[in-house]
Each structure stands twice: as C-alpha cells, then as structure tokens.
Amino acid sequence: MSSFTAFYRFLVLFFCCLLTFGSYFCFDIPSVLQDQFQGNLTCPNSTAGNGTSGNGTVECIEGLGMTPEEYNLLYAIYAWTNALVVIMAGFLTDKLGNRFGVFLFSFLVVLGSTVFALGSHFKGTKYLLPLMLTGRLIFGSGNGSLVIVQNRITAFWFKGKELALAFGLTVAFSRLGSILNFFLTQRFEAHFGMQxxxxxxxxxxxxxxxxxxxxxxxxxxxxxQLGLDGAIQEESRKVRVQDIRQFSLRYWLLVLTIMFFYNGIFPFIADASKFIQDKYSEYSQEEAAYVAGAVYDSSLVLCAAMGILIDYIGLRGVFAVGCALLTLPVFALLAFTFVPPLVSTIWLGVTYSFAAASMWSSFPLVVPQATLGTAIGIATSVQMIGVGLSNLVVGQILGTKSSKLWLVMVFLLANTICCIVTSVTLNVVDHHQGGTLNKTTKKSAPQESPSTADRDPLLAEQEEVDGDIPGQSSSINNS
Structure with a gap:
C-alpha cells in the first residue's frame, strides 16, 4: 500500500475520532455538576457556595432543585433511548451505509444537547424536567448510534491493518472528552454558571x-477512488432482519456479560462524585470529580495498548472472566472500607480497559461481518436497558430518607457477580464450539496473502465471517 493511501486512512481515522469527543464530554456533565443539578433553587446570599465552609458545615448550593430520582432519570432515559434506537440504527447502517448514519446521528447529538441546555433556563418551572429529559432522549438516540457507525467506518478502513490501534485510538479520544469534562467542567461552571x-x-x-x-x-x-462503491452496496442489499435468528448462543452470552459488567460501571460513574463527597467528607466537589474521573484517566492511557495486546494474544474469553473477578474488590472496598477512593477508581479504570478490549472485540468472531452493525446495535440495546434499570435502582436507594451509600455498592457488586457467572458460561460454550474466543489472532482469523492485502485491504470478504476483524473495541456508550 502506498504511503499516500496510509496517510488517507489515518486522516479518516482522525476525523472519525472527533465524532464522539464532544458527545462524551457532554454525556457526563451532570455527573460533575450533580450538586448543582440537585441544589436548591435559591440560597440566602450569605450561605450560597459550591463547597464546604471553613467550620465544616455544608454551604447551600444553588442549582436546579432536582431530586435524586429525577437526576438519575437523566441517565436512565439516555440508556433506554439507546436501547430502543440502536437496534434499528445498526440495521439501517448495515443497509444504507456509513455516510447516512454518521450524518443523521451526529445531527441528533447536536439537537439533543441544544434542547438539554435550553431546558436549564427554565429552572423553577414545570418545563425544566420535561425539556431536559427530552434533550437527553434525543441526545441518547444519536450518541449510541453514532458509536456504531464510528466502529463500522474504522473497521472498513483498517480491515487487516492496524485495526486494534485504530479502535484503541477512537476509544482514547472518547475517553479524552470524558476526562476533560471531569477536569474542566466544574471550574467553568464556577466562573460562568451552569447555563x-x-x-x-x-x-x-x-x-x-x-x-x-x-x-x-x-x-x-x-x-x-478504490472502486469499492459497488461492492459495498451489494453487501448492504444482502442484509435482512431475519439474520438475527442466526446469532449463536455465544453471541447472547457475550451480550449478557457486557450488560452486567457495564451495570456496575456507568451507574457508579453517574453518582461517584457525590458518593465520594458524602462518604469522604474531606473531598471538595472539584477533588471528588477528579477522583471519579480517574476511571476514564486509566482507560485513556490503557485502551490502545490493551487493544493491541488482546489482538496479539487473543484469550478474549479468559480476559472477560478475569475483568469481572478483578472488579469485585473495587465495590467491596468502596462499600465496607475507607481506603482512599482513588485506589478504587484507578483499579476500576484498569479492569474497564481490559473489558472494553476483550468483550467488544469478540463480536466479529461470533457473527457474520455483514451483520456486524446489527449485532453491536442489539448488544448496545441490551446493555443500555440494564444500565437504565440500574440507574433507577440507584436513584431509588439514594432517594430514600434513610439512604445507605454502602447499599448502592452492594447492588453494583451483585451485578459484577452476575457478570462472572455469564462470562464463565460463555467460556464453557465457546470451548465446546471450537474455542474461537480464546485462540490467538493468527489461529482465529484467516490470513491474507501480501498480494491480496495490498490489492484489497479495506473490504471484508463474505467468506471471512468467522474471525475477520480481531481487536475491535467500543466505548459507550459505550466506552
């Protein structure tokens, strides 16, 4: 392949990485500003503030006046919208192509974030919550779907060449947006206000x-320029809804494993900042946001490296079990000890990085290439249903008069135990069906001759459906 073609592919990758940078920044703004979202509508001038006063008493924080249930509903409705939309989004993208999907879904992200920001101007009125929920609904319908299109574009342009690196970079850029949110949003709000x-x-x-x-x-x-337009359209015409019936038991076990793992990650991050402030009183809001953001800090550093590692050694099923097992102590430490929370959030970021690289990269090994978008869409849908329900449960626990923070951690711990059960079952089933998930890349994917790779490095062949694109990873909504 010529150096110009390589440059062109990485130019596509650069703009592909930028697709979700802003949306991941926006997604967790409520997490950083949880005190403001749940703060009082008005405060006496003498007590208004954003932290803890010198004598240790908590100052009044002026905000939108949401209850814990209403605040967590912002995350739940995002998750449920993803659950409903991404299945159709994956199928439509398989059927109509990447260009249709990337334009539509990125537009929905902009529209949703606009309505959400507009809703904050109706503080103290009956329009506040409906507008902000509508904004999150539209935002969720675009962002989860946009990740699917991002995955498909990256997989197409890096078919058989630097694929793990490419997917690692897209995840890293998304995490960079999340990290900058945790570092900058609270400072920006202190100077310019929530709106x-x-x-x-x-x-x-x-x-x-x-x-x-x-x-x-x-x-x-x-x-x-590569003369691939006709071939791509021909592949798209072959995609049918009935193809879903061909998904194997391994696929559905993989979907459940992902759901239970993310049930522990996303609800924790949504409430982590306030949890840290409430349990560890010495942390300010800004410090708590930094500690909560360490989950994304770790994944930013590790995602690309983990993708390359797993692409090289395989063992995706083993890594899935290992990630779930190693996540158990995280929630136990937070629930029952006073170990500095930074230890737990960094630890969680490490297991999250391995999970993203191992679990999401397994889909191309268990479903046909032509239905990859549909398969990831269904997986994202099930994941978001679980995350949405988990956010509601956490909101109910925190909204009770005698709310117990440790009970939230026990709930997240239970989800992790379920993840261990499904991931172990996945490995047993995979072992009886050839052990594809735990083979190295060289054994699980057919190799192309140099002449074939040079001539057609971008288009996935229909017969290479069983292990064609190792090393794919996703955020999410992912990542």
Missing amino acids: WTLWGGTVLCVLGFLAAITVSALDKVGTR
Missing part, C-alpha cells in the same frame, strides 16, 4: 457534526 457550561458542551457537539461531514466526504471520495 453557559451546558451551551459550551453543545458547541463541542457541533464540532463533532462538522467532523461527521468531513469523514463522510473522505469516505465517499476514498471508496470511489
């Missing part, structure tokens, strides 16, 4: 929309 902070997030989503237009144009020009 301008939410509008700032919307501006970042607009940048993602511009990246979508750019990557769509690059994809169109590149595929035309």
Whole structure:
C-alpha cells in the first residue's frame, strides 16, 4: 500500500475520532455538576457556595432543585433511548451505509444537547424536567448510534491493518472528552454558571457534526477512488432482519456479560462524585470529580495498548472472566472500607480497559461481518436497558430518607457477580464450539496473502465471517 493511501486512512481515522469527543464530554456533565443539578433553587446570599465552609458545615448550593430520582432519570432515559434506537440504527447502517448514519446521528447529538441546555433556563418551572429529559432522549438516540457507525467506518478502513490501534485510538479520544469534562467542567461552571457550561458542551457537539461531514466526504471520495462503491452496496442489499435468528448462543452470552459488567460501571460513574463527597467528607466537589474521573484517566492511557495486546494474544474469553473477578474488590472496598477512593477508581479504570478490549472485540468472531452493525446495535440495546434499570435502582436507594451509600455498592457488586457467572458460561460454550474466543489472532482469523492485502485491504470478504476483524473495541456508550 502506498504511503499516500496510509496517510488517507489515518486522516479518516482522525476525523472519525472527533465524532464522539464532544458527545462524551457532554454525556457526563451532570455527573460533575450533580450538586448543582440537585441544589436548591435559591440560597440566602450569605450561605450560597459550591463547597464546604471553613467550620465544616455544608454551604447551600444553588442549582436546579432536582431530586435524586429525577437526576438519575437523566441517565436512565439516555440508556433506554439507546436501547430502543440502536437496534434499528445498526440495521439501517448495515443497509444504507456509513455516510447516512454518521450524518443523521451526529445531527441528533447536536439537537439533543441544544434542547438539554435550553431546558436549564427554565429552572423553577414545570418545563425544566420535561425539556431536559427530552434533550437527553434525543441526545441518547444519536450518541449510541453514532458509536456504531464510528466502529463500522474504522473497521472498513483498517480491515487487516492496524485495526486494534485504530479502535484503541477512537476509544482514547472518547475517553479524552470524558476526562476533560471531569477536569474542566466544574471550574467553568464556577466562573460562568451552569447555563453557559451546558451551551459550551453543545458547541463541542457541533464540532463533532462538522467532523461527521468531513469523514463522510473522505469516505465517499476514498471508496470511489478504490472502486469499492459497488461492492459495498451489494453487501448492504444482502442484509435482512431475519439474520438475527442466526446469532449463536455465544453471541447472547457475550451480550449478557457486557450488560452486567457495564451495570456496575456507568451507574457508579453517574453518582461517584457525590458518593465520594458524602462518604469522604474531606473531598471538595472539584477533588471528588477528579477522583471519579480517574476511571476514564486509566482507560485513556490503557485502551490502545490493551487493544493491541488482546489482538496479539487473543484469550478474549479468559480476559472477560478475569475483568469481572478483578472488579469485585473495587465495590467491596468502596462499600465496607475507607481506603482512599482513588485506589478504587484507578483499579476500576484498569479492569474497564481490559473489558472494553476483550468483550467488544469478540463480536466479529461470533457473527457474520455483514451483520456486524446489527449485532453491536442489539448488544448496545441490551446493555443500555440494564444500565437504565440500574440507574433507577440507584436513584431509588439514594432517594430514600434513610439512604445507605454502602447499599448502592452492594447492588453494583451483585451485578459484577452476575457478570462472572455469564462470562464463565460463555467460556464453557465457546470451548465446546471450537474455542474461537480464546485462540490467538493468527489461529482465529484467516490470513491474507501480501498480494491480496495490498490489492484489497479495506473490504471484508463474505467468506471471512468467522474471525475477520480481531481487536475491535467500543466505548459507550459505550466506552
């Protein structure tokens, strides 16, 4: 492959990485500003503040006046919208192509973030919660679907060449957006207020929309130059809804494993900042946000490396079990000890990095390439149903008069135990069906000759459906 073609592929990758940078920044803004979302509508001038006063008493924080249940509903409705939309989004993307999906879903992200920011201006009125929930609903319908399109574009352009690195970089850029949110949002809000902070997030989503237009144009020009347009359209016409019935037991066990693992991750991050402040009184809101953000800090550093490692050695099923087992102590430490929370959040970030690289990269090994978008869409849907229900449960626990923070950690611990059960079952079934998930890349995927790779490095062949794209990882909504 010529150096120009390699440059072109990485140019596509750069703009592909920018697709979800802003949306991941916006997604967790409520987590950083949880005190403001649940703060009082008004405060006496003498007591208004954003932290703890010098004598140790908590100052009044002026905010939107949401209850814990209403706050967690912002995350639950995002998850449920993903659950409903991503199945159809994956199928439509398989059927109509990446350019259609990337434009539509990035536009929905911008629209949703705009409505969400607009809703904050109706503080103290009956319109606040409906508008902000509507914004999260639209935002969720776009962001989860956008990740699927991002995966498909990356898989197409890096078929058989630097695939693990490419997917690791897309995950890293998404996590960078999340990390910058945890480091910058609270400071920005302290200087400019909540409304301008939410509008700032919307501006970042607009940048993602511009990246979508750019990557769509690059994809169109590149595929035309390579003479692949006709072949891609032919593959798209073959995709049918009935193909879902061909998904194996391994696929559904993998879906459940992912759901239970993320049931512990996302609800924790949504409430981590406030949990840390309430249990460890010496932490300010800003410090608690930094500690909570360490989950993403770890994954930013490790995701690309873990993707390459797992792409090289395989053992995806073993890593799935190991990640679940190693996550158990995280919630136990938070629930029953006063070990510094930074230990737990960094630890969780490490297991999260391995899980993202091992679990999501397993889908191309268990489903046909032509239905990969549909398969990931269904997996994301089931994952988000679980995460949405978990957010509601956490909200109910925190909303009770005698709320017990340790009980939240026990609930997350129970989800991790369920993840261990499903991942062990997955390995048993996989072993009886050839052990594809735990083979190394060289044994699980057919190898192309140099001449074939040079001639057609981008298009997945129909007969290479059983292990064609090792090393794929996803965020999410993922990641």
